[in-house]
Amino acid sequence: MAKRLFANPLFKFLVTVAAPLIALFCIYFKVAEYYQIVVILFMINVILTASLNITNGFIGIFSMGQAGFMAIGAYAGSLLTMSADLKISRIPGIPEWLANVQLPFIPALIIAGMVAAAAAVIFGFPVLRAKGHYLAVMTLGMIIIIKAILDNNSNLTNGAKGISGMERFSTLPVVFAVMIVSLFFLYRMTKSAFGRSMAAIRSDADAASSLGINATKYRMIAFVVSAFFGAVGGALWAHLQQTIAPSLFYFSRTFSIIEMSVLGGMSTLSGAFPGAAIVTFVPQILANFENGFKIFGFDVPALNGLSAIVMSIVFILVIIKWRGGVTRGSEYIVNAMFGKDTWTGILRKQTYIDFWNILCGGFKNSIHYHPHTIEEKEQEKKNEQEKNEQ
Amino acid sequence: MDFFTGSLLSGLQLGSIYALIAIGYSIVYGILRLINFAHGDLLMVATYAAWILIARSQSLAFAVVGSVAITIVFGLVIERVAYRPLRDAGEETTLVTSLAVSIFLQNLFLMVFTPKNQAFLLPDFFSQKILNVSITNMSVVIFVVTGILIAVVSLIIKKTKLGMAMRACAENSGAAKLMGINLNGVVIFAFVVGSALAAVAGVLYSGQYVSFNPSMGFMIGIKAFAAAVIGGIGSFAGAAAGGLLLGVLEILFACYLPQGAGVYQTAFVFLVLIIVLLVKPNGLFGVAEERRS
Numbered sequence: 001m002a003k004r005l006f007a008n009p010l011f012k013f014l015v016t017v018a019a020p021l022i023a024l025f026c027i028y029f030k031v032a033e034y035y036q037i038v039v040i041l042f043m044i045n046v047i048l049t050a051s052l053n054i055t056n057g058f059i060g061i062f063s064m065g066q067a068g069f070m071a072i073g074a075y076a077g078s079l080l081t082m083s084a085d086l087k088i089s090r091i092p093g094i095p096e097w098l099a100n101v102q103l104p105f106i107p108a109l110i111i112a113g114m115v116a117a118a119a120a121v122i123f124g125f126p127v128l129r130a131k132g133h134y135l136a137v138m139t140l141g142m143i144i145i146i147k148a149i150l151d152n153n154s155n156l157t158n159g160a161k162g163i164s165g166m167e168r169f170s171t172l173p174v175v176f177a178v179m180i181v182s183l184f185f186l187y188r189m190t191k192s193a194f195g196r197s198m199a200a201i202r203s204d205a206d207a208a209s210s211l212g213i214n215a216t217k218y219r220m221i222a223f224v225v226s227a228f229f230g231a232v233g234g235a236l237w238a239h240l241q242q243t244i245a246p247s248l249f250y251f252s253r254t255f256s257i258i259e260m261s262v263l264g265g266m267s268t269l270s271g272a273f274p275g276a277a278i279v280t281f282v283p284q285i286l287a288n289f290e291n292g293f294k295i296f297g298f299d300v301p302a303l304n305g306l307s308a309i310v311m312s313i314v315f316i317l318v319i320i321k322w323r324g325g326v327t328r329g330s331e332y333i334v335n336a337m338f339g340k341d342t343w344t345g346i347l348r349k350q351t352y353i354d355f356w357n358i359l360c361g362g363f364k365n366s367i368h369y370h371p372h373t374i375e376e377k378e379q380e381k382k383n384e385q386e387k388n389e390q
Numbered sequence: 391m392d393f394f395t396g397s398l399l400s401g402l403q404l405g406s407i408y409a410l411i412a413i414g415y416s417i418v419y420g421i422l423r424l425i426n427f428a429h430g431d432l433l434m435v436a437t438y439a440a441w442i443l444i445a446r447s448q449s450l451a452f453a454v455v456g457s458v459a460i461t462i463v464f465g466l467v468i469e470r471v472a473y474r475p476l477r478d479a480g481e482e483t484t485l486v487t488s489l490a491v492s493i494f495l496q497n498l499f500l501m502v503f504t505p506k507n508q509a510f511l512l513p514d515f516f517s518q519k520i521l522n523v524s525i526t527n528m529s530v531v532i533f534v535v536t537g538i539l540i541a542v543v544s545l546i547i548k549k550t551k552l553g554m555a556m557r558a559c560a561e562n563s564g565a566a567k568l569m570g571i572n573l574n575g576v577v578i579f580a581f582v583v584g585s586a587l588a589a590v591a592g593v594l595y596s597g598q599y600v601s602f603n604p605s606m607g608f609m610i611g612i613k614a615f616a617a618a619v620i621g622g623i624g625s626f627a628g629a630a631a632g633g634l635l636l637g638v639l640e641i642l643f644a645c646y647l648p649q650g651a652g653v654y655q656t657a658f659v660f661l662v663l664i665i666v667l668l669v670k671p672n673g674l675f676g677v678a679e680e681r682r683s
Contacts, residue, residue, distance in 0.1 A: 056482070062482040062485070126664050126665075126667075126668050127664070129668060129671075130667055130668075130671065132481055132482070133423075133425055133481055133485065134619065134667055134671070136425075136482070136485060137425075137615065137616065137619060137663070138663070138664050138667060140612065140660075141616070141660030141661070141663055141664055142660075144656055144657055144660050145657040145660060145661065148654050148656060148657035149657070152654065251608065252493075255489055255493065258486055258489070259486075259490070262483075262486050305496075305497030305498070305500040305501045306497075306501065308493055308494075308496075308497040309494055309497045309498060309501065311493075312490040312491070312493045312494035312497070313494065315486075315487075315490040316471075316472050316487055316490050316491070316494075319476065319479075319483060319486070319487055319490075320472075320475045320476060323479055323483060
């Protein structure tokens with residue numbers, strides 16, 4: 001029953017489109033701003049994770065540099081949306097031409113992505129020539145270099161102190177729309193001939209090259225696309241937190257993105273949802289315990305770093321148990337969201353009939369199979385024993 | 391002694407510490423193809439252990455031995471719990487696992503000891519200056535200890551049966567297993583040697599640079615790893631040479647880069663890494679593998 005239910009277009013529609021939409025509506029109109037921010041953060045994390053999965057999972061470039069692209073996006077986006085007066089007051093020594101540029105949010109997002117894409121081309125030439133571990137470490141070097149540049153060009157970035165005062169453009173509807181558009185783009189990309197080439201390169205680059213796939217070029221394209229969406233995520237993040245500094249886009253940021261990606265499943269786009277959900281929401285819950293709390297009359301002292309400890313343990317356990325993350329390589333969520341059969345299926349009458357039958361079948365089965373409770377079973381045993389004794 | 395010799399010596403001093411850590415990286419990598427990012431944090435564990443033991447026992451020798459022992463236990467537990475179940479997983483998987491272990495260790499110590507900087511104070515003897523420059527008795531200790539340890543470990547690897555087994559596993563762990571070598575035993579030995587070296591490096595580093603905190607190990611670990619890669623990871627001599635080279639480069643960059651570019655010291659270190667990998671993908675002293683994917 002479960003299999004047929006999961007394959008039903010109406011079910012897919014309800015679970016991956018209708019229910020989240022209704023939930024978001026309720027959150028947007030009914031929930032306090034603090035919790036809305038957590039949900040927005042979750043959606044930004046989905047974009048970041050999905051963008052990282054393109055390189056790490058789909059084409060097999062294990063990049064650890066996503067925080068660097070995020071930083072570029074955050075800085076470029078902020079510099080483009082801030083007003084001239086604000087920029088001059090916040091960043092002493094900013095060049096005049098840059099101070100006078102001010103763009104609406106969405107064009108700023110796109111340009112921020114393009115700046116990061118350009119950076120990805122520059123870094124890509126040396127980095128993508130390496131493989132495996134070596135590549136991973138070179139991308140780590142990349143975020144160190146990016147941070148050093150941001151720290152020390154204070155006439156553009158205000159140095160280590162960072163910039164603040166961006167307007168909060170990253171509202172729930174905006175971020176949701178950007179997330180859907182980004183995911184749809186990436187989904188179409190992975191389903192295209194390009195996506196199949198990526199899979200070929202991941203499993204065997206030499207064999208793929210022998211079939212006429214230009215592995216170097218495809219690696220570069222994937223790296224650039226990943227950087228673009230990483231930077232879009234970064235710009236959204238900057239306009240949510242309204243304050244950025246180079247140290248916010250360093251190792252711990254890059255690891256949390258990798259954590260989301262691996263937890264959900266690197267080689268899927270769907271993994272971005274559970275991965276981002278775990279990494280966004282669990283620390284929020286644990287944060288309550290970090291300041292110390294009372295339990296059964298005992299005072300538990302402040303536990304700094306508790307959420308990081310719990311998250312790393314969860315992470316190691318999930319890796320040991322399921323190498324492919326919690327989705328275990330299944331693309332169900334994204335396929336159900338964007339797949340053709342969901343959207344054509346809900347227009348067919350047969351879908352509704354099937355859905356109804358599956359549900360009724362389920363109920364019928366549950367009536368036929370009546371699970372006994374333990375007490376009932378024991379009572380029955382006693383009755384039988386008494387009969388036997390008689 | 392002029393400025394150049396002075397900075398060269400302090401570079402070599404930092405480089406010796408990098409070399410000790412890089413050798414640990416290299417030994418473990420050679421056998422398991424595992425980049426153990428938590429290796430740098432073992433250095434932090436050793437520092438805290440030594441710090442507590444010195445305060446409790448007032449005996450430096452006991453503190454050093456005790457901190458080495460504690461660090462070895464940490465190293466072995468990490469291997470058993472986190473890395474052994476993933477022995478057959480891809481190298482990226484183990485890489486991220488080691489990152490998680492590193493975050494775990496850092497935050498564990500942060501929870502217990504708070505994030506604030508502590509001072510690691512040794513008896514005054516160590517900070518006495520020699521020849522009126524910034525070279526102290528501690529520097530001599532660092533050079534001597536590093537030299538002895540490198541000699542001992544290289545003898546173990548070259549001359550003993552266990553060392554031969556290690557080299558066999560590094561060459562081809564599958565074939566070594568078939569020849570009756572106990573892979574787990576070799577891995578455990580590699581972790582014991584690596585952790586012990588990291589522990590000594592930790593005590594030396596903190597003795598020299600005094601201030602330490604729970605996240606100190608990470609950056610040193612990454613730099614030592616860069617050193618191992620520059621030298622050719624998997625190669626023992628390469629790791630030692632890479633460590634010394636990186637230490638010297640780092641100090642020279644800080645001293646001799648033109649005004650304003652000195653702040654890019656760390657970035658330059660990684661630029662060197664990227665350039666070395668581009669020119670010699672297996673590092674300066676590394677051996678080419680058939681296919682290192």
